[in-house]
Amino acid sequence: MTTIIQVAAVAGVSTATVSRVLSQPARVAEQTRRRVLDAVDALGYQPNVAARSLRTLRAAKILLTVPDISNPFFASVIRGAEEAARDAGYSVVVGDTRHDPEVEDQYADMLSRREVDGLVFLGHRLPASLAPLLADQGPAAPIVNGCEYSPDIGVPSVHIDNAAASSDAMEHLIALGHRDIGVITGPAISPISRDRLTGALRAADRHGLGDQLQLRAGDYSAASAFQRAGELLAGGVTAIFCFSDEMAMGAMSAIAQAGFSCPGQVSVIGFDDLPLARFFSPPLTTIAQPKGLIGQRAVELLVDILRGSTPARRQLTLTHDLVIRNSTAPARR
Amino acid sequence: MTTIIQVAAVAGVSTATVSRVLSQPARVAEQTRRRVLDAVDALGYQPNVAARSLRTLRAAKILLTVPDISNPFFASVIRGAEEAARDAGYSVVVGDTRHDPEVEDQYADMLSRREVDGLVFLGHRLPASLAPLLADQGPAAPIVNGCEYSPDIGVPSVHIDNAAASSDAMEHLIALGHRDIGVITGPAISPISRDRLTGALRAADRHGLGDQLQLRAGDYSAASAFQRAGELLAGGVTAIFCFSDEMAMGAMSAIAQAGFSCPGQVSVIGFDDLPLARFFSPPLTTIAQPKGLIGQRAVELLVDILRGSTPARRQLTLTHDLVIRNSTAPARR
DNA sequence: AACCGCCATGTAAAGGATTACATCACCCGC
DNA sequence: GCGGGTGATGTAATCCTTTACATGGCGGTT
Numbered sequence: 046m047t048t049i050i051q052v053a054a055v056a057g058v059s060t061a062t063v064s065r066v067l068s069q070p071a072r073v074a075e076q077t078r079r080r081v082l083d084a085v086d087a088l089g090y091q092p093n094v095a096a097r098s099l100r101t102l103r104a105a106k107i108l109l110t111v112p113d114i115s116n117p118f119f120a121s122v123i124r125g126a127e128e129a130a131r132d133a134g135y136s137v138v139v140g141d142t143r144h145d146p147e148v149e150d151q152y153a154d155m156l157s158r159r160e161v162d163g164l165v166f167l168g169h170r171l172p173a174s175l176a177p178l179l180a181d182q183g184p185a186a187p188i189v190n191g192c193e194y195s196p197d198i199g200v201p202s203v204h205i206d207n208a209a210a211s212s213d214a215m216e217h218l219i220a221l222g223h224r225d226i227g228v229i230t231g232p233a234i235s236p237i238s239r240d241r242l243t244g245a246l247r248a249a250d251r252h253g254l255g256d257q258l259q260l261r262a263g264d265y266s267a268a269s270a271f272q273r274a275g276e277l278l279a280g281g282v283t284a285i286f287c288f289s290d291e292m293a294m295g296a297m298s299a300i301a302q303a304g305f306s307c308p309g310q311v312s313v314i315g316f317d318d319l320p321l322a323r324f325f326s327p328p329l330t331t332i333a334q335p336k337g338l339i340g341q342r343a344v345e346l347l348v349d350i351l352r353g354s355t356p357a358r359r360q361l362t363l364t365h366d367l368v369i370r371n372s373t374a375p376a377r378r
Numbered sequence: 379m380t381t382i383i384q385v386a387a388v389a390g391v392s393t394a395t396v397s398r399v400l401s402q403p404a405r406v407a408e409q410t411r412r413r414v415l416d417a418v419d420a421l422g423y424q425p426n427v428a429a430r431s432l433r434t435l436r437a438a439k440i441l442l443t444v445p446d447i448s449n450p451f452f453a454s455v456i457r458g459a460e461e462a463a464r465d466a467g468y469s470v471v472v473g474d475t476r477h478d479p480e481v482e483d484q485y486a487d488m489l490s491r492r493e494v495d496g497l498v499f500l501g502h503r504l505p506a507s508l509a510p511l512l513a514d515q516g517p518a519a520p521i522v523n524g525c526e527y528s529p530d531i532g533v534p535s536v537h538i539d540n541a542a543a544s545s546d547a548m549e550h551l552i553a554l555g556h557r558d559i560g561v562i563t564g565p566a567i568s569p570i571s572r573d574r575l576t577g578a579l580r581a582a583d584r585h586g587l588g589d590q591l592q593l594r595a596g597d598y599s600a601a602s603a604f605q606r607a608g609e610l611l612a613g614g615v616t617a618i619f620c621f622s623d624e625m626a627m628g629a630m631s632a633i634a635q636a637g638f639s640c641p642g643q644v645s646v647i648g649f650d651d652l653p654l655a656r657f658f659s660p661p662l663t664t665i666a667q668p669k670g671l672i673g674q675r676a677v678e679l680l681v682d683i684l685r686g687s688t689p690a691r692r693q694l695t696l697t698h699d700l701v702i703r704n705s706t707a708p709a710r711r
Numbered sequence: 712a713a714c715c716g717c718c719a720t721g722t723a724a725a726g727g728a729t730t731a732c733a734t735c736a737c738c739c740g741c
Numbered sequence: 742g743c744g745g746g747t748g749a750t751g752t753a754a755t756c757c758t759t760t761a762c763a764t765g766g767c768g769g770t771t
Contacts, residue, residue, distance in 0.1 A: 061750070095726050101729065398720090
């Protein structure tokens with residue numbers, strides 16, 4: 046490993062000058078700068094990050110935890126986050142918590158240990174080990190939540206209006222004449238699922254369908270929805286609203302295996318608009334979330350905090366979109 | 379931030395002792411150890427990683443780069459890798475290169491800068507900036523390749539026998555009576571795609587179908603396969619073999635939109651066995667790769683290298699599996 | 712009683728970069 | 742010609758941990 050000392054020796058300057066050339070080139074005379082850069086090239090010098098971050102107390106890294114990395118929804122969020130991070134001079138470390146609180150804590154420890162400068166967590170659970178840090182630093186704590194929004198945890202967040210989006214989905218089904226509608230929600234603890242449920246019920250109530258809604262709790266996975274959709278079909282629904290596209294896929298699979306046609310006999314509407322949604326058979330009607338933008342804004346918010354400026358708004362609500370494809374059709378049965 | 383010095387002061391010992399309690403507890407007397415641990419708890423001390431890694435020249439981290447994080451195939455590999463890494467006392471940093479050589483280089487630089495101890499890269503391209511490192515350290519270079527296998531890059535790798543797997547898929551179609559078979563491959567530069575093509579051609583040749591095979595190059599994405607499948611259908615195929623499940627999804631979508639039925643008129647077979655494959659409509663026949671195991675073995679190989687022991691075998695071929703579901707059926711047209 | 716060896720612990724030197732402060736040369740204006 | 746300002750560079754302290762080596766005490770051996 047070549048160190049800054051060797052570079053300094055080759056260039057005939059002090060280590061301070063080398064350091065300056067690399068971090069604030071303008072403060073060094075043109076001629077000296079060139080000599081240093083030549084030495085850097087010649088030796089293939091790369092600053093040692095450990096030493097730098099020891100000295101500066103900055104890691105130039107942002108940790109992004111996702112509850113389930115196999116869910117392509119998060120992939121788009123990650124990309125948005127990485128882009129924004131790069132623009133701000135940070136790199137992103139991705140952690141997959143698998144919905145496991147213990148793993149969440151392990152990742153959160155990276156923040157307490159200063160291995161990373163800040164944390165963006167997707168999902169609804171604030172890792173327990175961060176409570177003291179949050180209590181200590183208050184709004185200056187470098188923690189941002191993406192996708193979900195729980196007012197009680199006191200962390201800035203970026204999300205869509207889940208209730209409104211869910212209501213839009215329901216209105217779409219109702220407008221198509223559906224009266225017997227099944228809803229496959231997320232787990233009951235998920236605030237995002239609760240918000241969506243609120244929206245769905247609100248829409249149903251507006252049309253006097255509040256009591257007819259058939260609710261089943263899934264866990265956002267296709268497998269859970271496959272199961273629940275079977276029950277709903279037995280219950281005679283003509284439309285199923287799934288709180289994720291992955292669940293919509295499971296539901297469509299159950300519909301086909303039960304011998305029904307979609308959208309002929311049963312309509313399906315999803316949530317997320319995964320890149321693959323247009324390739325479902327039939328192409329899926331769904332609620333589009335601005336996935337990349339969520340990641341991007343979340344990181345921007347975090348960077349604001351890291352720079353010490355209090356961001357104007359600590360809650361960002363982005364716009365969603367009802368994307369109508371072919372999995373929904375007028376009710377007839 | 380509390381440092382080791384404060385812990386030492388509270389416990390009434392030297393920093394050396396605190397350090398020893400944390401890293402080699404057996405070398406410290408029971409009583410002292412307890413006092414130190416109490417102090418650690420009381421102060422909520424967390425060792426500073428930068429300082430540690432500066433001193434030890436170890437980061438206790440492994441970098442895992444994937445070409446496309448939105449592909450759920452890699453999610454399973456990542457999980458396997460994380461597990462193996464945790465067992466060996468490492469944590470995994472995931473990087474998404476988006477097939478972009480520049481991004482690959484950026485991540486590879488983390489290795490040269492010693493930000494991570496080793497690299498597992500999935501995909502076929504060895505980042506250019508690692509060439510010197512590899513030339514320098516030879517087989518001791520802490521770099522392992524997963525999924526793909528290019529004998530020429532001289533890096534240990536973990537993969538399945540792609541040619542044999544591909545041949546199995548073809549044999550399955552041929553046994554069902556298919557003669558007009560379309561193949562949607564990956565990009566021509568992809569060694570994995572080449573291997574699979576070799577296997578497919580070999581199987582076709584065995585049955586005198588070598589000339590009839592209709593080949594189209596995709597890029598592993600559903601969108602590309604949607605396109606190519608349309609062309610193949612116009613060409614009158616009764617079966618389509620896709621080199622990824624995601625492409626199979628695109629193909630199935632194209633089949634449905636062209637008014638054909640699957641598997642009634644056109645059979646589809648995929649490659650990977652994504653968790654979602656069983657929820658395709660119809661459930662997808664495909665080649666299962668041991669995804670988790672690939673990640674696990676790749677990390678184990680890397681850890682062997684990091685520990686200085688030369689692993690017994692530098693190329694690991696794992697077993698694949700033909701999973702027959704409902705997207706393939708006897709040819710009839 | 713002198714000595715040896717061992718164990719538990721302490722002392723202090725790295726490890727590599729950043730940066731506050733010091734220094735020096737030079738120029739400007741009076 | 743001199744004081745003061747400016748810009749470029751150097752000196753050295755600092756960030757926190759790990760660990761080689763030193764120390765000191767104690768029990769056992771001869």
